[in-house]
Amino acid sequence: MKLEDLKDKTAIVGVGNTPFSALYKTRNPMRNSYTLGLEAFKNALDDSGLNKDDIDGIIVSRIPSYTDMCVMTGIDNPRLTNVLEGSGRMSGIAIQYAAMAVYTGMANVVACIYGNDGQSVGASYGGEFGFIDNYNTPFGMTSPGASVALMWQRHMHEYGTTSEDLGTLAISQREFASKNPNAVMHAPISMEQYLNSRYICSPLRLFDYCLINDGGVCIIVTTAERAKDCKKPPVYIMGTAQAGSHNPYYHVEDYNWKAMQIVADQVYQMAGVGTCDIDCAQIYDNFLPVVMFSLEGYGFCPKGESGQWIRNGRIGQDGDLPINTSGGHCSESYMQGWGLHVEAVRQLRGECGERQIKDAEIIQYICSSPVCSSHILRR
Amino acid sequence: MLTYTKPLPVYNAIDAPYWQALFQHELRMQKCSACDKIWFPPGSVCPKCLCEKYHWEKLKGTGKIWSWVVFHKLYIPSYSDDIPYNVAAVKLDEGPMLTSNIVQCSNDTIKCDMPVEIVFDDVTKEITLPVFRPSGKRSI
Numbered sequence: 001m002k003l004e005d006l007k008d009k010t011a012i013v014g015v016g017n018t019p020f021s022a023l024y025k026t027r028n029p030m031r032n033s034y035t036l037g038l039e040a041f042k043n044a045l046d047d048s049g050l051n052k053d054d055i056d057g058i059i060v061s062r063i064p065s066y067t068d069m070c071v072m073t074g075i076d077n078p079r080l081t082n083v084l085e086g087s088g089r090m091s092g093i094a095i096q097y098a099a100m101a102v103y104t105g106m107a108n109v110v111a112c113i114y115g116n117d118g119q120s121v122g123a124s125y126g127g128e129f130g131f132i133d134n135y136n137t138p139f140g141m142t143s144p145g146a147s148v149a150l151m152w153q154r155h156m157h158e159y160g161t162t163s164e165d166l167g168t169l170a171i172s173q174r175e176f177a178s179k180n181p182n183a184v185m186h187a188p189i190s191m192e193q194y195l196n197s198r199y200i201c202s203p204l205r206l207f208d209y210c211l212i213n214d215g216g217v218c219i220i221v222t223t224a225e226r227a228k229d230c231k232k233p234p235v236y237i238m239g240t241a242q243a244g245s246h247n248p249y250y251h252v253e254d255y256n257w258k259a260m261q262i263v264a265d266q267v268y269q270m271a272g273v274g275t276c277d278i279d280c281a282q283i284y285d286n287f288l289p290v291v292m293f294s295l296e297g298y299g300f301c302p303k304g305e306s307g308q309w310i311r312n313g314r315i316g317q318d319g320d321l322p323i324n325t326s327g328g329h330c331s332e333s334y335m336q337g338w339g340l341h342v343e344a345v346r347q348l349r350g351e352c353g354e355r356q357i358k359d360a361e362i363i364q365y366i367c368s369s370p371v372c373s374s375h376i377l378r379r
Numbered sequence: 380m381l382t383y384t385k386p387l388p389v390y391n392a393i394d395a396p397y398w399q400a401l402f403q404h405e406l407r408m409q410k411c412s413a414c415d416k417i418w419f420p421p422g423s424v425c426p427k428c429l430c431e432k433y434h435w436e437k438l439k440g441t442g443k444i445w446s447w448v449v450f451h452k453l454y455i456p457s458y459s460d461d462i463p464y465n466v467a468a469v470k471l472d473e474g475p476m477l478t479s480n481i482v483q484c485s486n487d488t489i490k491c492d493m494p495v496e497i498v499f500d501d502v503t504k505e506i507t508l509p510v511f512r513p514s515g516k517r518s519i
Contacts, residue, residue: 127454134388135420141466141478142454150468154446157491199451248420
């Protein structure tokens, strides 16, 4: 079997999510990763036109127990069950596993369910009480954001990129978010506001960091054949790939480029397209420099040139490569890649209203992290 | 004597020699007896050839700042008096990278690729942390 055999053979047929903006403004003691995942699951089922009984595969992430989730959904005997750790790199991996499962017949329809109650439980993504990493914590080093700050400082030193480059990206994503009614952050920002925002871990500022908010997402995957009978036009998975970038620290001397190259080679080969064919990209932005590293790692621009490359509207709504059209993790919602997949599907279906990208036919999802992954999706 | 309240390493059987060497004011890392690879963080076999024979090689304690940051947000409560404090990733001359702090140097003079040398900081009666200062500084 060749990798290319998988091209267009599987599809995303249903996406669902909770509100993000509304949840951000309220508290509810009933809310947890299960309730959030359940709401998203119900919405994804409605979106697909499938019945609950059609689901015979369940993959959950950031939801501690698949058993509890299956009990709550009344899906007692799925043919495929698993839990993936609650890290963002797992969103792309969940969908890849689901695609492999339905393609091989190990399941017919897989629901990938994610619930994030990070805001409710006061997640800080750093300095967790009682947690000691011998080689980091005793030096005050904590949080993935600080690792990305280390990489960005180095990138600026090596290539001459600047804070203004990140500002360009922050402004562009917020502009998209201002056209997204479900985005947590709506108010457009200026370069002056960006540069004056407080440092969290310099050289990174507040606007370089993802939000911390509650929400749930569900994505339903089946075969291209079954997808034809679903309610909405299928979004086909043209290519999928992952590669580990396993290192002693979250900061990596090569910005994860070696892993990205492996992923890029596979995903473009499988999909039979190249960077110039991508109409729009959803790029994992836990911290904004990661988008820059990704643009360089996947070959959208030469190494070190992402800062210049994103200028002059190239990544905006009418640009060559609109990026993070929902507002991404820094402006829409921190759903750890799950929301970016939903946005890709809705853009391909033409459901994005004011922020809709004209004639979007092929969209790429990209995540750079200790496991790099990418999908190429088409309508 | 003031009590040290910041996080301390909780070491185990595998990395105890690393911390014990630091306590003796030596930086030592595992070196493979078969292929000479020096690796960090500590592990029970060589990550290159999987050989389980190694010794704790004494390193020079010199290197360059690969990169550095300054924490402005307080994540770890015991660091409240230190904000803003620096954290650096120091690339040792022998290859491995260490997370550490740059001392005897103000944050605004730290630069990538700056040569640094180790300072053994005896933070408690049992624990010594490896921090770094710009190379060539006289001991204070």
